[in-house]
Amino acid sequence: xxxxxxxxxxxxxxAAKRTFSNKQIVHTQEPNLxxxxxxxxxxxxxxxxxxxxxxxxKVQKAV
Numbered sequence: 001x002x003x004x005x006x007x008x009x010x011x012x013x014x015a016a017k018r019t020f021s022n023k024q025i026v027h028t029q030e031p032n033l034x035x036x037x038x039x040x041x042x043x044x045x046x047x048x049x050x051x052x053x054x055x056x057x058k059v060q061k062a063v
Contacts, residue, residue, distance in 0.1 A: 003030055005050040007058050037062040 004011040010031045017025040032051045036059060037044055044062040053059055
């Protein structure tokens with residue numbers, strides 16, 4: 001599964017944690033992706049979208 005939203009293109013980013021001794025720990029922050037059945041160009045397809053796109057109404061879910 002691709003780790004990016006098919007609507008807005010949101011993808012994982014790299015972030016750094018800093019400890020008390022100022023060590024840097026690099027990790028990834030991944031978007032909250034959900035697989036939904038949506039209407040795309042008149043046909044029903046299964047796409048991967050982030051929850052912010054679902055809540056914003058950018059995805060028309062299939063019934």
